[in-house]
Amino acid sequence: MTGKSAEGTQTRCGPEARSTRLRALLSDLGADSLLVSHLPNIRYLCGFSGSAALLLVERSKSTLFTDSRYTFQAREEVSGAQIRIAKKGILRAATETLRGRRRGFRVAYSATHMSVAEKRLLEAGAGVRWVADGNVVEKLRAVKDEEELIWIRKAALLISDVFRRTLPLIRPDVTELDLAAEIEHDIKRGGGSGPSFETIIASGPRSAWAHARPTSKLLRKSELVVLDQGAIIGGYCSDMTRTVHLGRASARAKSLYQAVRDAQQAGKQAIRPGATAGDVDRAARASLKTSQLDRYFTHSTGHGLGLEVHEMPRLGKSEATVLCKGMVLTVEPGVYLEGFGGIRIEDDVIVTANGCDDLTTAPRDFLEL
Amino acid sequence: MTGKSAEGTQTRCGPEARSTRLRALLSDLGADSLLVSHLPNIRYLCGFSGSAALLLVERSKSTLFTDSRYTFQAREEVSGAQIRIAKKGILRAATETLRGRRRGFRVAYSATHMSVAEKRLLEAGAGVRWVADGNVVEKLRAVKDEEELIWIRKAALLISDVFRRTLPLIRPDVTELDLAAEIEHDIKRGGGSGPSFETIIASGPRSAWAHARPTSKLLRKSELVVLDQGAIIGGYCSDMTRTVHLGRASARAKSLYQAVRDAQQAGKQAIRPGATAGDVDRAARASLKTSQLDRYFTHSTGHGLGLEVHEMPRLGKSEATVLCKGMVLTVEPGVYLEGFGGIRIEDDVIVTANGCDDLTTAPRDFLEL
Numbered sequence: 001m002t003g004k005s006a007e008g009t010q011t012r013c014g015p016e017a018r019s020t021r022l023r024a025l026l027s028d029l030g031a032d033s034l035l036v037s038h039l040p041n042i043r044y045l046c047g048f049s050g051s052a053a054l055l056l057v058e059r060s061k062s063t064l065f066t067d068s069r070y071t072f073q074a075r076e077e078v079s080g081a082q083i084r085i086a087k088k089g090i091l092r093a094a095t096e097t098l099r100g101r102r103r104g105f106r107v108a109y110s111a112t113h114m115s116v117a118e119k120r121l122l123e124a125g126a127g128v129r130w131v132a133d134g135n136v137v138e139k140l141r142a143v144k145d146e147e148e149l150i151w152i153r154k155a156a157l158l159i160s161d162v163f164r165r166t167l168p169l170i171r172p173d174v175t176e177l178d179l180a181a182e183i184e185h186d187i188k189r190g191g192g193s194g195p196s197f198e199t200i201i202a203s204g205p206r207s208a209w210a211h212a213r214p215t216s217k218l219l220r221k222s223e224l225v226v227l228d229q230g231a232i233i234g235g236y237c238s239d240m241t242r243t244v245h246l247g248r249a250s251a252r253a254k255s256l257y258q259a260v261r262d263a264q265q266a267g268k269q270a271i272r273p274g275a276t277a278g279d280v281d282r283a284a285r286a287s288l289k290t291s292q293l294d295r296y297f298t299h300s301t302g303h304g305l306g307l308e309v310h311e312m313p314r315l316g317k318s319e320a321t322v323l324c325k326g327m328v329l330t331v332e333p334g335v336y337l338e339g340f341g342g343i344r345i346e347d348d349v350i351v352t353a354n355g356c357d358d359l360t361t362a363p364r365d366f367l368e369l
Numbered sequence: 370m371t372g373k374s375a376e377g378t379q380t381r382c383g384p385e386a387r388s389t390r391l392r393a394l395l396s397d398l399g400a401d402s403l404l405v406s407h408l409p410n411i412r413y414l415c416g417f418s419g420s421a422a423l424l425l426v427e428r429s430k431s432t433l434f435t436d437s438r439y440t441f442q443a444r445e446e447v448s449g450a451q452i453r454i455a456k457k458g459i460l461r462a463a464t465e466t467l468r469g470r471r472r473g474f475r476v477a478y479s480a481t482h483m484s485v486a487e488k489r490l491l492e493a494g495a496g497v498r499w500v501a502d503g504n505v506v507e508k509l510r511a512v513k514d515e516e517e518l519i520w521i522r523k524a525a526l527l528i529s530d531v532f533r534r535t536l537p538l539i540r541p542d543v544t545e546l547d548l549a550a551e552i553e554h555d556i557k558r559g560g561g562s563g564p565s566f567e568t569i570i571a572s573g574p575r576s577a578w579a580h581a582r583p584t585s586k587l588l589r590k591s592e593l594v595v596l597d598q599g600a601i602i603g604g605y606c607s608d609m610t611r612t613v614h615l616g617r618a619s620a621r622a623k624s625l626y627q628a629v630r631d632a633q634q635a636g637k638q639a640i641r642p643g644a645t646a647g648d649v650d651r652a653a654r655a656s657l658k659t660s661q662l663d664r665y666f667t668h669s670t671g672h673g674l675g676l677e678v679h680e681m682p683r684l685g686k687s688e689a690t691v692l693c694k695g696m697v698l699t700v701e702p703g704v705y706l707e708g709f710g711g712i713r714i715e716d717d718v719i720v721t722a723n724g725c726d727d728l729t730t731a732p733r734d735f736l737e738l
Contacts, residue, residue: 049582050580051580068579068667068668069578069579069580069667069668070578070579070580071667072577072578072707073578073580073581111484111485111486111489112484112485112486113484114484114485115480115481115482115483115484115485116480116481116483116484116485116488117480117481119485120480177557177560177562178557178558180557181554181557181558184553184554184557184563185550185551185553185554185557188546188547188549188550188553188554189547189550191546191585193546193567193582193583194553194567198562198563208441209438209439209441209442210437210438211419211420211438211439211442212442213418213562214562298437298438298440299437299438338441
């Protein structure tokens with residue numbers, strides 16, 4: 001990946017520097033341009049945060065296509081791209097622009113982020129050659145620049161503060177939904193633009209659902225409560241899970257918690273530039289295996305974090321992505337025992353020159369509330 | 370559309386009745402089955418609300434493919450479909466199932482809701498024939514059944530109540546973000562699972578941005594404030610806009626407001642079974658034209674509403690969709706004058722046998738706060 005400092009962190013900041021880095025990679029793709037359809041990628045490359053757009057990045061210019069709802073917003077947000085307000089559909093406007101390019105003009109695109117219908121319309125309308133984008137923007141995005149890190153640090157700090165302020169509210173006879181509402185409200189009071197995903201509050205046996213939506217179930221004494229929450233600030237996400245116990249925890253709950261905490265520590269210790277994403281996952285899984293708990297760990301160890309709450313790299317068993325300085329990752333092992341409950345501990349970390357640093361500051365001890 | 374009562378409203382409720390209605394339409398598509406990839410369509414047809422799934426609806430059975438995060442949730446939520454927990458990817462599991470079907474087995478799919486990459490994987494793995502789904506599920510969803518209407522009515526009532534409770538907070542020196550936070554918190558306090566989209570609060574000149582995100586800008590005296598908000602309850606959405614004025618409004622603001630209100634009334638009066646979506650849009654636009662304001666009305670008049678905040682039909686100028694009893698629509702004309710500000714009024718209505726009924730109960734008068 002070009003455009004990085006020796007240690008990996010992106011040195012020049014902001015949409016225009018990112019577009020410059022992207023342009024340097026177009027030849028490797030065998031492309032003259034990239035048609036960007038994934039909104040977070042568009043935001044990354046030109047600053048536009050609206051909900052409908054296409055961005056065409058060519059060697060010497062970029063063009064943002066959006067619709068009339070976003071005329072003023074685009075003017076305020078966009079840097080390094082011309083703005084085209086499409087009157088008859090964004091896709092059609094982009095098609096018309098591409099039709100004006102020379103024969104054989106090569107356009108890279110993401111097969112993951114373009115629908116079959118969109119591709120058909122573009123193919124029918126513009127006589128260009130389509131090539132795979134190789135997730136080039138997602139790969140650039142995996143290594144954060146300083147401007148991005150400022151926001152991600154804020155987002156991680158904010159959700160840690162929210163958790164600390166929420167602790168007194170985690171008590172019997174509060175509903176999961178009420179607790180989620182308080183957390184999401186506090187994110188906004190704290191300056192965030194909102195939660196980075198629908199807050200997960202899962203208590204008692206429901207804590208064994210790794211992705212449970214909060215319900216009107218009341219929290220009860222002697223239950224585990226999994227709280228998985230994140231904040232968005234400046235467009236950037238945090239993602240943090242804590243598991244607490246209402247009242248005194250059983251020896252079994254304590255030992256499960258310790259096993260998950262050890263697994264998280266093992267995962268973090270495996271993080272360094274040069275290690276692979278798979279190394280981290282295997283380290284966490286191996287740690288749980290020492291107490292025969294690995295079969296209850298039913299998801300991957302973590303994921304990248306930035307403009308999206310799930311981005312590259314995925315910390316899965318067989319992921320070969322090599323970690324670089326400046327990547328931001330979640331480390332979130334968990335165990336889920338049907339009938340008993342679940343425990344997950346999740347922090348956000350940044351990959352440093354020698355290892356990783358925690359961005360999440362909330363306490364990691366097993367809290368008996 | 371089959372499976373409707375004489376008046377149009379879907380009579381039998383719930384996922385299994387919906388799947389039955391869908392199965393009756395498979396022959397019209399020239400299909401033996403439908404592979405559903407759009408999550409709201411999956412929820413509609415089998416009740417599953419997780420974030421990763423495919424649903425294969427065949428003539429005599431349905432199969433839901435999801436991953437291990439959702440084992441317990443799927444068991445609790447799904448009706449009328451077998452559950453397959455995919456160990457190596459949902460797409461791969463679906464491909465394997467399709468590979469087991471007879472030669473020439475025809476699978477309908479949505480080109481809009483399937484990515485080029487997903488389609489490629491499915492095509493490579495399963496030797497079946499692919500046919501267009503003609504938005505068959507979206508068309509079924511446009512006409513609500515009684516169970517859905519109960520939730521949509523609740524969602525519309527909830528957001529109306531939230532707006533009434535929010536009124537005392539709409540005052541100078543409150544930030545747009547704080548106001549949005551209070552609204553979203555109150556949605557949850559009122560029993561909603563959350564906002565149906567990121568609440569729009571746009572004050573002063575920013576009110577001319579039809580889709581403005583709330584910012585840290587303070588509300589000021591003598592400003593217009595556009596509040597566009599919606600709630601989700603039981604999975605169903607409401608969507609409502611009100612525009613208020615801080616302090617005494619100018620004659621110009623008042624006359625603009627009245628023009629938008631008249632346009633909304635004209636739009637509602639055009640709604641009845643047999644009218645087209647385009648008729649409604651043209652009626653609202655014609656009303657604004659009488660005061661030369663139609664060129665400031667830069668979006669369509671409304672859209673369907675249900676499990677998604679934007680669904681079929683779109684109330685756009687040249688939309689030919691014929692309205693039926695049981696459809697739920699927003700009616701939301703607006704005018705946006707750069708430098709001056711914007712005004713939008715939006716209600717949710719249900720199409721009745723003779724016209725439409727308001728679901729939104731919040732006051733529509735021009736409030737000077």
